[in-house]
């Protein structure tokens with residue numbers, strides 16, 4: 001019920017935040033590291049908090065923790081103990097929760113004044129989603145964008161890989177777990193089984209990525225992947241992230257055929273990522289204005305949660321917020 005109640009209170013649709021890594025870099029963070037944005041958990045948690053606040057003030061109703069690339073195994077490889085790795089995972093959620101608390105204080109401070117300019121300072125339900133990136137994101141070899149883990153990786157390997165991290169994040173104070181950029185069916189199945197077997201007490205969303213506008217990146221059928229999410233009671237929303245905006249409409253129509261759950265959409269800016277060079281290439285991205293011109297259409301087709309992934313900014317999210325606000329349905 002969490003997501004449906006939340007969406008009703010939010011007026012029918014809600015805003016997810018935007019890209020974290022690009023914004024951290026804009027604030028001066030150096031992310032040239034296999035831990036990527038998770039590196040900031042160690043070196044500059046204040047920057048993560050600032051970016052979360054920027055997104056809340058741009059109108060985001062859901063902020064996603066900086067744990068996408070944070071794994072106990074990844075931290076262990078950097079010389080941290082298992083306990084320290086677990087503490088860093090929890091810290092990612094604590095930073096997001098702190099940002100929410102600071103934001104609520106700012107809303108109270110702003111309530112007496114009519115200023116605030118561009119900032120959205122409006123007390124409203126805000127969710128903290130604990131990000132879980134795929135096994136490929138941990139490998140940091142681009143396989144999150146190919147979904148090809150090789151024959152040696154089985155359902156059990158993936159469950160074992162994610163188990164402790166999901167347990168820790170479920171007890172971290174987050175409102176839900178965001179399984180993001182899921183590249184294949186096997187990993188979706190692993191998450192669904194973990195949620196059941198480990199009696200995870202908070203709900204989750206499943207979000208897949210696509211590079212052809214038809215299937216998920218591995219070539220597995222999107223509808224088969226989404227059906228796994230649909231049949232898992234713990235999953236409260238399903239959708240697409242880190243995918244070029246031009247593919248979203250077709251993917252949404254495919255999702256609608258297999259899910260009754262709220263659909264979430266947080267595309268990237270449309271630029272493409274070169275996993276070999278580890279950088280974004282070709283400025284083929286759409287401008288914020290163009291990105292947002294799609295949002296109404298996505299909502300018409302059934303998207304209930306909209307935000308941005310890589311390379312999107314608080315400006316993108318502010319524009320999404322304005323579009324969704326214009327569609328507001330008062331809670332009955």
Ligand SMILES: [Zn+2]
Pocket residue numbers: 241242268309310
């Ligand atoms: Zn992304």
